[in-house]
Amino acid sequence: MDDDKEKKSLDFIRAIIEEDLGSGKYGGRVATRFPPEPNGYLHIGHAKSICLNFGAAEEYGGTCNLRFDDTNPAKEDTEYVESIIKDVRWLGFDWDDRLYHASDYFQPLYDYAVELIMKRKAYVDSLSADEIREYRGTLSEPGTESPYRERPVEENLDLFERMKNGEFEEGAHVLRAKIDMSSGNINMRDPVMYRILREPHYRTGGAWRIYPLYDYAHCISDSIEGITHSLCTLEFEDHRPLYDWFLDELGIYHPRQIEFSRLNLNYTVMSKRRILELVQKGYVNGWDDPRMPTISGLRRRGYTPDSIRNFCSRIGVTKQESVIDVSLLEHSVRDDLNKKARRVMGVLNPLKVVITNYPEGYTEEMDAVNNPEDEGMGKRKVPFSGELYIERDDFMEDPPRKFYRLSPGVEVRLRYAYFIKCTDVVKDEKGQITELHCTYDPETRGGDAPDGRKVRATIHWVSAKHAVTAEVRLYDRLFTDPEPGSGGGDYKDCLNPHSLVVLNDCRLEPGLAGAEPGVNYQFERLGYFTPDYIDSKKGSPVFNRTVTLKDTWVREKGKQD
RNA sequence: UGGGGCAUAGUAUAACGGUAGUACUGUGGACUCUGGAUCCACCAGUCUAGGUUCGAAUCCUAGUGCCCCAGCCA
Numbered sequence: 001m002d003d004d005k006e007k008k009s010l011d012f013i014r015a016i017i018e019e020d021l022g023s024g025k026y027g028g029r030v031a032t033r034f035p036p037e038p039n040g041y042l043h044i045g046h047a048k049s050i051c052l053n054f055g056a057a058e059e060y061g062g063t064c065n066l067r068f069d070d071t072n073p074a075k076e077d078t079e080y081v082e083s084i085i086k087d088v089r090w091l092g093f094d095w096d097d098r099l100y101h102a103s104d105y106f107q108p109l110y111d112y113a114v115e116l117i118m119k120r121k122a123y124v125d126s127l128s129a130d131e132i133r134e135y136r137g138t139l140s141e142p143g144t145e146s147p148y149r150e151r152p153v154e155e156n157l158d159l160f161e162r163m164k165n166g167e168f169e170e171g172a173h174v175l176r177a178k179i180d181m182s183s184g185n186i187n188m189r190d191p192v193m194y195r196i197l198r199e200p201h202y203r204t205g206g207a208w209r210i211y212p213l214y215d216y217a218h219c220i221s222d223s224i225e226g227i228t229h230s231l232c233t234l235e236f237e238d239h240r241p242l243y244d245w246f247l248d249e250l251g252i253y254h255p256r257q258i259e260f261s262r263l264n265l266n267y268t269v270m271s272k273r274r275i276l277e278l279v280q281k282g283y284v285n286g287w288d289d290p291r292m293p294t295i296s297g298l299r300r301r302g303y304t305p306d307s308i309r310n311f312c313s314r315i316g317v318t319k320q321e322s323v324i325d326v327s328l329l330e331h332s333v334r335d336d337l338n339k340k341a342r343r344v345m346g347v348l349n350p351l352k353v354v355i356t357n358y359p360e361g362y363t364e365e366m367d368a369v370n371n372p373e374d375e376g377m378g379k380r381k382v383p384f385s386g387e388l389y390i391e392r393d394d395f396m397e398d399p400p401r402k403f404y405r406l407s408p409g410v411e412v413r414l415r416y417a418y419f420i421k422c423t424d425v426v427k428d429e430k431g432q433i434t435e436l437h438c439t440y441d442p443e444t445r446g447g448d449a450p451d452g453r454k455v456r457a458t459i460h461w462v463s464a465k466h467a468v469t470a471e472v473r474l475y476d477r478l479f480t481d482p483e484p485g486s487g488g489g490d491y492k493d494c495l496n497p498h499s500l501v502v503l504n505d506c507r508l509e510p511g512l513a514g515a516e517p518g519v520n521y522q523f524e525r526l527g528y529f530t531p532d533y534i535d536s537k538k539g540s541p542v543f544n545r546t547v548t549l550k551d552t553w554v555r556e557k558g559k560q561d
Numbered sequence: 562u563g564g565g566g567c568a569u570a571g572u573a574u575a576a577c578g579g580u581a582g583u584a585c586u587g588u589g590g591a592c593u594c595u596g597g598a599u600c601c602a603c604c605a606g607u608c609u610a611g612g613u614u615c616g617a618a619u620c621c622u623a624g625u626g627c628c629c630c631a632g633c634c635a
Contacts, residue, residue: 009575037635072634129633136631140563143631174633184564186631195633214635238565238630261567261628272635314584316574318567321628325572328585338598373598404596413594447594458594525595553596555587 011317013258014056017229020256021060026228030062033100033227034088035218037069038080038202040272041287042087042295044308044329045263051312052260053231054093065098065225071217073201081202083287087295092305102217103203105224109212110164112220112250113175113193117156121249122193123149124159125176132174135181136189142182143189149178163196166209170196177216179245187242191215219243220252227255233262234319263315264323266482268293269491283495284478290544291478291499301475302520302530302546307336326477330547337520337528337546342370342377345415345460346508346523346543348472350389352435352464355420358386363463367446368416382509384417387464389507391525394459395436397425400560404456406436413458415524419444460524467507471542472529474501506543514538525549 010018017030032053036046057064066088070076085099116122125148127135137143151159163173175194183189193216200206219242222230230243237259247254264270269278270293278284278292287294290301298308311332315324345368365381390406399407406412411421424437443450447458478499485491508523515521517533527548536542 011574035635039635069635075634132633133631138563138631141631142563171633186564188564189631192633197633211633213633218635234566235629236635240565259566266572314573318574320567320573322573325585328573331585334597343595369594372595402596415594417594455594457596460595522595522597525597527597549595549597551596556596 012319013052013229013231013260013317014059016256016258017056017060020228029226029228030057030060031065031226031228032057032062032231033065033067033222033225035067035069035102035221036084037072037075038077038084039072039075040080040276041083043270043275043293044265044295044298044311045270045293047091047295047308048263048312048315048317049231049233050088050091050093051309052317054088054095055309055313056229062228063098064093064095065100065227066095067100067221067225068102069214069218069221070101070103070201070203071211071214073197073199073211076202078202083296087299090299090305091295091308100221100225101203102212102221103201105217105221106204106208106212108224109217109220110210112252113160113212113216114157116177116193116246116249117160117175118153119249120153120178122156122175122177123151124156124163124173125149125190125192126173129171132192136186137181139186145181146176146190149190160194163194163210164208166198168196170198172196175210177242177246179242185238185241187215187239188245191242215239215242216246219246219255219257220250222255222257223247223253226253230255230257232257232259234259234321259319260317261319261321264321265293265326265329266323267326267477267479267484269479269484274491277492283492290473290475300533301544302337302528303333304336304340304520307333310336323483333528333547334550337522339373340371341520341522341528343368343372343522343524344509344512345382345462346470346472346506346512346526346529347389347391347460347462347467348474348503348506348523348526349392350462350505350507351392351395351433353388353390353420353461354435354437355386355388355440356423356437357439360386362386363466366416380511382416382511383463383466384414385463385465388414388461389464389467390414390436390459390461392433394457395422395433397433400557402556402560405459406438406457411455413444413447413455414461415458416447417445417461418442418447419449419455460526462507462509464507466510468510468513468539468541470506470508470512470540471535472503472506472545473532473543474503474545475499476501508541508543512541515541515543520546522549 034053054064125146135144174192176190179188181189194210197211240257243257288296288300363385366384368382371377394405418440420438420440422438426435476499479494480496481494515531517531520530528546529543532542532544
């Protein structure tokens with residue numbers, strides 16, 4: 001335990017937190033928050049923020065609030081609230097009783113707005129949306145002040161109250177902060193604080209006719225909750241001066257906003273707009289489609305919370321824009337599942353094998369290890385008989401170099417069972433292989449030959465009469481291009497047509513008949529699989545492939561082609 | 562000179578004036594009753610040009626490239 005000598009390298013945000021802790025800036029407190037807008041499901045990008053906010057709070061003995069940033073009733077919904085709560089919990093984080101909403105603060109937000117009006121720092125503008133845009137100027141030209149900018153305080157107060165009371169139509173007036181129309185930072189050109197919306201809010205119903213905008217609501221929400229470090233993504237960097245302005249003008253508690261770069265992953269899309277489009281137009285089967293980068297999709301796919309959290313800690317936190325290789329995500333699940341997943345045997349594309357010298361009608365049970373990485377997971381019995389299924393890919397009549405598996409005259413080991421040798425290949429009239437005849441060596445029971453002879457390969461199998469038939473869904477990357485739509489084309493043009501392959505006639509070892517959703521298995525030599533929580537039924541299981549095992553044979557094969 | 566930000570192997574990320582390290586990817590090998598896991602090795606990097614310094618990824622100057630901002634979205 002010499003971790004004092006080896007000073008761990010902190011990401012820049014944790015470094016700031018430690019500095020503030022050292023200087024006593026916030027009285028030794030650390031308070032963060034995760035502030036999603038309930039207008040969609042959470043995705044792996046949110047997981048980065050969740051792990052950062054909840055993780056840092058936990059590490060420094062602080063708290064992290066879950067706060068719904070629900071200031072736009074037109075887009076928000078309780079369905080999203082529920083999914084978000086479920087997903088954050090599933091990732092393993094807890095907010096005790098600190099579940100908040102920006103809508104909890106509508107009244108104080110209103111009161112603070114009145115205060116700003118009285119301080120002549122805010123005014124009701126009656127320009128149309130189009131006019132406001134024109135008056136705003138451009139990136140390189142300053143804006144123009146609104147003719148309503150110098151309205152008397154009393155008039156502003158009156159108008160603002162009547163906006164609240166619903167006396168005006170949408171768009172008739174807005175409340176604006178009075179800052180600087182010539183600022184180089186467009187966010188400071190008298191940003192809109194409130195707009196009129198007749199939309200009912202999923203929480204406050206029809207109580208409000210005006211709703212605050214993000215810039216105004218967020219900083220004050222943070223202030224009310226006593227947040228110390230308000231972490232957000234890079235695109236809000238330009239908003240920080242505004243965040244600071246509101247709190248300074250109001251003279252209230254002032255958290256510090258710090259920006260970091262959002263997560264990008266290749267071979268997928270992460271924007272809310274695109275994810276929503278994939279769902280709504282049916283390119284995928286819902287938010288939790290196992291091909292989606294959503295938390296719910298990853299969960300259904302078989303990803304574990306630990307694998308996602310480990311992934312997030314591996315990618316780090318910086319201000320550099322980056323695109324993480326999905327292979328790192330895949331590595332994170334394999335790494336986790338290798339240690340945890342119970343090994344079983346399942347044949348995806350069955351090829352019948354008849355063992356011609358095996359006693360007719362005989363059955364025996366073979367001992368199999370549940371997880372070679374964890375002795376504690378014990379052993380199980382797997383039934384064996386004279387008729388088996390093996391993987392079609394594990395046999396080649398005319399094998400290329402370096403193909404170690406079964407072929408005519410070649411001996412291989414059946415995992416945990418016997419050595420077998422292929423003697424005959426049975427074909428139908430079209431020349432398709434329908435069955436293999438093999439002989440087994442009774443001396444090799446358990447998988448070792450008393451005479452010490454070796455075999456090159458060990459293949460998996462399942463006893464034909466004991467097997468349970470199952471559907472298995474093979475998932476692959478949703479897109480064929482590392483950056484969908486980057487070439488200027490429609491991102492949907494590079495949707496991977498093989499991202500889902502459904503296999504209906506898979507044969508699994510009998511113990512899998514009643515597999516429960518939420519449990520991860522390794523089908524030996526194939527990959528990690530988990531029962532689909534919607535479609536899997538006792539007796540007729542449906543499995544989703546989480547990820548394949550690393551396969552050096554496919555690489556070898558690729559080189560030979 | 563509109564404002565803001567970022568540049569380290571293929572991809573990420575360390576090094577905070579003192580041997581450019583780690584992970585993933587890729588390649589080769591050892592081992593193996595999973596062509597898995599594990600282990601070993603290899604490939605591969607400081608945006609450019611000047612400057613300061615005994616010494617620069619780090620400090621200074623000037624460039625270059627990329628990203629974000631003109632919602633009554635967040």
